[in-house]
Structures are given as C-alpha cells and as structure tokens.
Amino acid sequence: MAQSHDHAERHDPIYDQLAAKPEFDRLRHLYRRFIIPATIAFISWYALYVLMSMFAPGFMNHVLFGNINVALVFGLLQFVTTFGIAYLYSQYSNKHLDPLARQLNDEYDAYRASNGGN
Amino acid sequence: MDGNQILTAGLFLGVVALTIGITIWASRQTSGAADYYAGGRGFSGFQNGLAIGGDYMSAASFLGISGAIALYGYDGFLYSIGFLVAWLVALLLVAEVLRNSGRYTMADQLAYRMKQRPVRTAAAVSTVAVSIFYLLAQMVGAGALVALLLGVESGAVKNLTIFVVGALMIFYVTVGGMKGTTWVQIVKAVLLMTGSALIVILVLNEFGFNLSDLLGAAADNSGKGQPFLEPGLKYGATLTSKIDFISLAIALVLGTAGLPHILIRFYTTPTSRDARKSVLWAIGLIGTFYLFTLVLGFGAAALIKPEDFDPAGNLAAPKLAEVVGGGVGSTGGAILLALIAAVAFATILAVVAGLTLTSSMSVAHDVWNPVFKEGKATEAQEMKVSRIAAGCIGLVAILLAIPAQSLNIAFLVALAFAVAASANLPAILYNMFWKGFNTRGAVWSIYGGLITAVGLVIFSPVFSGAETSLFPEQDFAWFPLANPGIVSIPMGFLLGFIGSITSKEPEAAEKYTELEVRALTGAGAEGAVQH
Numbered sequence: 001m002a003q004s005h006d007h008a009e010r011h012d013p014i015y016d017q018l019a020a021k022p023e024f025d026r027l028r029h030l031y032r033r034f035i036i037p038a039t040i041a042f043i044s045w046y047a048l049y050v051l052m053s054m055f056a057p058g059f060m061n062h063v064l065f066g067n068i069n070v071a072l073v074f075g076l077l078q079f080v081t082t083f084g085i086a087y088l089y090s091q092y093s094n095k096h097l098d099p100l101a102r103q104l105n106d107e108y109d110a111y112r113a114s115n116g117g118n
Numbered sequence: 119m120d121g122n123q124i125l126t127a128g129l130f131l132g133v134v135a136l137t138i139g140i141t142i143w144a145s146r147q148t149s150g151a152a153d154y155y156a157g158g159r160g161f162s163g164f165q166n167g168l169a170i171g172g173d174y175m176s177a178a179s180f181l182g183i184s185g186a187i188a189l190y191g192y193d194g195f196l197y198s199i200g201f202l203v204a205w206l207v208a209l210l211l212v213a214e215v216l217r218n219s220g221r222y223t224m225a226d227q228l229a230y231r232m233k234q235r236p237v238r239t240a241a242a243v244s245t246v247a248v249s250i251f252y253l254l255a256q257m258v259g260a261g262a263l264v265a266l267l268l269g270v271e272s273g274a275v276k277n278l279t280i281f282v283v284g285a286l287m288i289f290y291v292t293v294g295g296m297k298g299t300t301w302v303q304i305v306k307a308v309l310l311m312t313g314s315a316l317i318v319i320l321v322l323n324e325f326g327f328n329l330s331d332l333l334g335a336a337a338d339n340s341g342k343g344q345p346f347l348e349p350g351l352k353y354g355a356t357l358t359s360k361i362d363f364i365s366l367a368i369a370l371v372l373g374t375a376g377l378p379h380i381l382i383r384f385y386t387t388p389t390s391r392d393a394r395k396s397v398l399w400a401i402g403l404i405g406t407f408y409l410f411t412l413v414l415g416f417g418a419a420a421l422i423k424p425e426d427f428d429p430a431g432n433l434a435a436p437k438l439a440e441v442v443g444g445g446v447g448s449t450g451g452a453i454l455l456a457l458i459a460a461v462a463f464a465t466i467l468a469v470v471a472g473l474t475l476t477s478s479m480s481v482a483h484d485v486w487n488p489v490f491k492e493g494k495a496t497e498a499q500e501m502k503v504s505r506i507a508a509g510c511i512g513l514v515a516i517l518l519a520i521p522a523q524s525l526n527i528a529f530l531v532a533l534a535f536a537v538a539a540s541a542n543l544p545a546i547l548y549n550m551f552w553k554g555f556n557t558r559g560a561v562w563s564i565y566g567g568l569i570t571a572v573g574l575v576i577f578s579p580v581f582s583g584a585e586t587s588l589f590p591e592q593d594f595a596w597f598p599l600a601n602p603g604i605v606s607i608p609m610g611f612l613l614g615f616i617g618s619i620t621s622k623e624p625e626a627a628e629k630y631t632e633l634e635v636r637a638l639t640g641a642g643a644e645g646a647v648q649h
Contacts (some may be wrong), residue, residue: 015632018641027638035210043371046203050367053196053349054360061348066330067337071192071349078199079405085206086401090394098391101639108641 014111018104027100034092038085045081049074122452126267129460133309134286137302137467141290144298150647151497154295154504155222155479157386158647161300166387167399172303173379173472174201174400175310175407176252177259178531180465183408184438185431186528187415188422191336191346193353194415196363197528198408200370205404207543208375209397214390215550215637216381221644223476224381224542225484228549231629232557234493238484240564244541245378245484247568248534249477250515252379253470255530257283257519259432260466262527266433267459277520283470284516290471291478291508299471300386306468307403313461314410317435317454320442321417332413335420346419362599366532369603373535376542379476388646414438430526436462474515478508524588532601533575540567540606544614550637552618556626559618567610574602 018024052060053071060071148154161169179201186194220226225241260283261276268275290298325332337346345351353363374380384393418427418434421441427434436458440446443454482504487495495503522530544563548555574597575581581588583595597605636642 012632012642015635015641018635018639019631024635024639028634031638039206039210042203042206046199046367046371049199050196050364054354054363057348057350057354061344067333067347068330069347072195072333072347075192075195075199078203079409082203082206082401083405086209086398089210090398093391093394104635104639105641108639 014108017111018108021104021107023100023104027097027104030096030100034089034096038089042081042085046078049078122456123268125452126456126459129456130264130463133460133464133467136305137286137290137464140301140305141294141298144294144301148295148297151222151501152644152647153297154501155385155483156382156644157296157300159386159388159644160646161386161392161396163387163392163395164399165304166300166383166392166396167403168307169300169303169386170380170383170396170400171403171407172305172307172310172468173383174374174404175307175465176469176531177256177263177462177466178527179407179411180310180314181259181263181432181435181462182528182531183411184414184418185427185434186352187412188418188427188434188438189431190352191340191342191416191419192349193351195412196349196353196367197370198411200367201374202401202405202408204371204374205397205401207372208380209394209401211550212375212381212546213384213393213397216546217384217387217390217393218640218643219633219637220385222382222385223480223483224378224546225480228545228560229484230633231549231626232560232623234488237557237560237564238488240561241542241545242480242484244537244564244568245480246477246511247572248376248378248538248542249473249511250518251530251534251537252377253473253515254519254522254525255527255534256466256470256473257515258523258525258530259527260463261519261523262430262432263436263459263462263466266428267436267455276523280519281516283466284512284519286467287470287474287515288509288512290467291475291512292505296382296386296475299468299475300383302471303468306464309461309464311403311407311410313458314407314414314435317417317439317442317458318410318413320454321413321421321438324417324421324442329413332416332420336416339421339423340419341424358598361604362601365599365601365604368607369532369536369539369601372539372543372603372607374538376538376546377534378480378538378542379472382476382479383472385644390640390643417442430528432527470515474508474511477511478504481507481511529580529600533571536601536603536606537568537571539603540571540610541565542567544607544610548611548614548618550633553627553630555614555618556621556623558621558623559614559616562617563610563614566613567606570609571602571606574606575600578602 062070152158183198216227219230225238228241229237257280261279264279265275333347337343340346353359387393387396414435418438422437436455439458440451440455444450482500486503487500541564545560577595578597578600579595580600583593
C-alpha cells in the first residue's frame with residue numbers, strides 16, 4: 001500500500017464535483033435533520049433517567065402495581081425508545097438517504113469507469 | 119473428579135474443539151489481507167449483527183450484570199441500560215461513516231485527512247490500551263470461573279486457565295484471522311442466546327410467568343426488602359457515590375462507539391447499508407439479552423440464598439442454572455450448570471479473540487508499516503507482522519492477567535469504556551463532523567483523553583487510600599471517583615478543540631470534503647473481496 005508518512009495522496013477532483021451537486025447538499029441536510037434531533041433526544045432521555053435514578057427516589061420508587069415500580073418501567077422504556085429510534089432511523093435511511101447515496105455513488109462509479117482508474 | 123465435573127470438563131472441551139474446528143476451516147478460506155483483517159467484507163448484515171453481539175456480550179455482561187443484579191438488585195440493571203443505549207451512538211453517528219471511509223482499523227478513518235504517522239501511532243496506542251484492559255477483565259473472569267466450577271480455590275488452576283485462554287486466543291487470531299474470529303463470535307452468540315433463553319424460561323416458569331411475583335420473591339429472599347427493587351442500593355449512599363455513578367453512566371453510553379474491537383466489525387460487511395443492518399440486528403440481540411439478564415439476576419436473587427453467592431456475584435447465573443435444572447446434586451441441575459458454564463467460557467473465548475485481533479492489526483497496520491517501513495511494506499508482510507503481534511499481545515495479556523486477579527472485573531471493563539469514550543470517540547466524531555479538526559487536535563484528544571482517564575484512576579480510591587484499594591497501605595488518592603469519565607471525556611473533547619484551533623493545517627480541511635462525500639455516499643469505499 002503506497003502511503004507516505006505525511007498526508008495521503010492529493011485528492012481526486014471527482015469528490016469536489018460530487019460535493020458541489022445539489023443532491024449531495026440534500027443528502028447531507030437530510031442525514032443531519034435526522035441524526036441531530038435523534039441524538040439530542042436519546043441522550044437527554046437517558047440523562048433524565050440516570051439523574052432521576054440518583055436524585056428522585058420519591059418518584060422512581062412509586063409502586064404502580066404489585067412489585068412493579070416507576071424505576072423498572074422507566075428502565076424498560078429506555079429499551080423501547082432505543083429499539084424505536086433504531087427502527088425509525090432504518091426506515092428513514094431506506095426511504096430518504098439510500099436513494100440519494102446510491103445515485104451519487106453511481107455517478108462516482110461512472111466517472112471512475114470513464115477515467116480508467118479504479 | 120466426580121461425574122458432574124467430568125460432564126463440565128467434557129462440555130468445556132466440546133466448546134474448545136468446536137471453536138478450533140471453525141478456526142481451521144476459516145483459515146482455508148483466507149487468502150489475502152482483506153480476508154485476514156476484514157473477513158473479505160463478505161458477511162451479511164444478519165451474520166455481522168450476530169458477530170457484533172458475540173463480540174460485545176462479554177463475560178462482564180453475562181456473569182457480571184446478572185451477578186450485580188443478584189447482589190444489588192435494581193442498580194445492576196442500570197449498567198445494562200447504558201450498555202444498550204450506547205448503540206444508538208454507534209448506529210447514528212459512527213457505523214456507516216466508518217465503513218465507508220476506513221479500511222481495516224479505527225486509525226484508517228482518522229488518518230484519512232491527517233498526517234499519517236502521528237495520528238496512526240496515537241490511535242494504535244489507545245487501541246492497544248483499551249484492548250488490554252478489556253482482555254485482562256475477560257481472562258481474570260475465565261480463571262475465576264473455572265476455579266469455582268472445579269470447586270478449588272487454587273491459584274495454580276486459575277493461572278493455568280489464564281494460560282490456556284491466552285494460548286487459544288493466539289491460535290484463533292493467527293490461524294483464523296477475521297473470518298475465523300467472526301464465526302467463533304457468531305456461534306458464541308447463538309449459544310449464549312439459546313442458553314440464556316432456556317434458563318429465563320425455566321426461571322419464569324417457577325413464578326407462573328409473573329414478573330411481579332419474581333421481583334417480590336427476589337426482594338424477600340435478598341433480605342433487603344423493597345429497596346432491592348429501587349435504585350440506590352449500590353450507588354445511592356452519598357453524593358460522591360451518586361456522581362461516581364453518573365460518571366460511569368456517561369462512559370458506558372459514549373464508550374461503546376469508541377471500542378476498537380467493535381469498530382472494526384463494521385468493515386466486515388460489503389457496504390455501509392449492510393453495516394447499518396448489522397447494527398440494527400445487534401441492537402435487537404443485545405437488548406433482548408439484557409432483558410434476559412434482568413430475569414437471570416432477579417431470578418438468582420429469588421432462588422439462591424444470599425450467603426451462597428461468591429463475593430463478586432460472578433457465579434450467580436451458573437448457580438441459578440443448577441437450581442432451576444432440578445437443584446444442587448440433581449442430574450438436571452448438573453447438566454444445566456455445566457451447559458451454562460461452557461457457554462460462559464465460549465463467551466470469554468470469542469471476546470478475547472476479537473480483542474487480540476484488533477490490537478495486533480493496529481500494531482501492524484498503524485505502527486509497523488507506516489512508521490517503521492514508511493508505508494512501503496506489502497500487505498502480505500503486514501499480515502505476517504500482525505500475526506507476530508497477536509502472539510506478543512497474547513503473551514503480555516497472560517503475564518499481566520496473572521497479577522491482575524485481585525482487580526474487580528466490572529471495574530476493568532468500565533475503565534476500558536472510559537478510555538474508549540475519552541480517547542477515541544472525540545476524535546472519531548470531530549473527524550467526521552468538524553472541518554477544522556486536524557492532526558494536532560487528533561493527537562491531543564487521543565493522548566489527552568487516555569492519559570487523563572488512566573491518570574485519574576491511579577489517583578483514585580481504586581489504587582490507594584481505601585480498604586478495597588489495590589495498595590491499601592498507601593494513600594495518594596486525591597480524585598474521589600472510581601470512574602474518571604465525567605472529567606476525562608470532556609477533557610478529550612476540549613483538547614481536541616484546543617489542539618485544532620491552535621494549529622493550521624489546510625490539507626486536513628481540504629480533504630474534509632472528500633471524507634464527507636465518501637462517508638455519506640460510499641463513493642470509493644472498499645468493496646467486498648470476490649473469490
């Protein structure tokens with residue numbers, strides 16, 4: 001593998017061309033539109049759970065029925081939200097991100113094929 | 119040896135023989151570097167999801183979390199939630215980006231737009247550090263497991279087990295490479311899920327499938343009553359212990375996406391879309407498994423007398439298997455005990471193989487070739503060095519694990535997570551999302567996060583100043599928390615920021631465009647190997 005110990009080799013102009021396309025702007029926008037709010041949401045939700053577990057015993061120890069208290073339900077809800085966000089992201093990517101990514105990747109492959117590189 | 123011990127030994131040998139068979143089979147399918155390092159990038163999303171589960175659900179999860187719940191009730195459950203939620207960081211921010219922009223190691227992604235030598239060296243140092251902490255935890259756990267199963271508190275048995283585990287992991291990695299390691303992890307994940315599901319069903323059956331009754335019995339039998347089901351039994355004592363827990367929680371949730379042995383698993387799929395699918399499978403698998411540990415832990419608390427647990431609770435799950443199989447001394451009990459112990463052993467073997475592979479690859483690919491050979495060595499030479507490095511790392515792990523047996527397993531794993539979150543995650547996130555990030559920022563954040571995390575532990579009660587310390591006679595502790603994450607993780611981010619804004623590196627900014635296009639679209643990403 002040819003790798004200089006300084007920076008890797010000068011980059012290919014195709015990347016600048018792809019980056020300048022409106023499709024790429026749209027892909028980046030759509031990616032960030034999902035991951036930024038989703039990350040803020042699950043981190044805050046988890047932080048709330050951790051802080052309540054340590055500092056809100058009155059609320060967390062409240063028994064809902066039998067031996068099931070709020071703390072257990074809150075903990076299990078973290079599982080539900082984790083599965084839920086993962087599922088939503090998968091649906092969102094399939095629908096909004098993958099088609100754009102594929103299209104740009106195809107343009108890259110076409111450029112590579114016509115320029116004889118690999 | 120009585121009949122039960124022969125059965126246990128037989129199942130252990132069965133697990134070992136199975137994994138050796140898989141490794142030899144995989145070695146015949148391995149021809150080039152992409153096979154050896156990345157399993158030919160030919161694993162489907164489902165297969166890699168199982169392998170991620172096999173790599174991640176360590177002895178600390180299986181034995182440690184069920185044991186922590188059995189001893190401390192609800193507070194043990196807090197661990198598993200952090201370990202699971204962490205996967206959203208990996209899914210949303212890391213997995214696909216890394217798959218598209220890297221090649222074999224974590225450093226590939228960082229070095230993409232930076233100066234190769236300093237960044238690769240720093241990434242390799244932190245990869246090896248995280249992997250060694252994690253390895254020690256698994257090997258110490260293996261020693262304790264085997265000694266307790268044989269009913270002997272003998273140092274020689276523990277040391278011999280550590281040596282055997284070390285020898286096996288060197289064998290898996292040098293012979294089977296990534297392909298062999300992945301298949302060992304897949305088989306382990308299936309064994310672990312099936313074995314735990316069986317015990318969970320038997321436990322729930324004892325309580326008429328009523329979770330509330332199970333919890334009530336656990337609270338009564340533990341002798342602690344209702345507080346056993348509430349947060350705070352372990353961490354709620356003082357403000358310091360509460361902050362210590364928050365520090366741990368931050369490290370757990372941010373550490374997973376910085377664990378090198380998890381990161382390299384994303385390279386084994388054909389495309390980033392398969393990498394995403396594999397994380398989705400892994401989340402489903404790991405989440406289900408942690409729900410199992412909840413039943414296992416409370417089940418052990420309900421069905422086993424508190425005085426019958428070992429002090430760390432690490433044998434709660436195997437002992438529970440014995441009880442629900444028909445009780446101590448029964449044939450059913452002996453069979454299930456042996457089965458679960460063998461599953462735990464398989465768990466340890468699969469995780470240590472992943473760790474050894476990761477760190478040996480990083481030594482060869484990120485240090486030996488770029489630094490000592492100026493990037494001119496061939497991939498075949500690099501693989502040879504990687505195999506030698508696997509042998510050396512295995513030996514170092516064996517030599518360190520023998521004196522490390524007095525350390526708490528859960529603590530070693532938590533330290534690995536804290537270092538991963540402090541040293542690796544800031545660099546990975548900055549590199550992808552901040553154009554101004556550069557070589558100095560990367561180097562400062564990696565070394566800064568690593569040194570802060572390890573340094574704070576040295577000056578914490580873990581090392582000195584308390585009865586449970588490593589050096590109880592001395593007192594040089596001034597940092598009050600056992601978990602350094604709350605300080606070291608912000609430090610990693612801060613140093614990465616300061617390092618970047620105090621140095622100019624137009625090349626790093628210029629290549630950001632290329633990195634971003636490649637990460638989001640997959641243009642130019644490494645493809646699968648065609649055989």
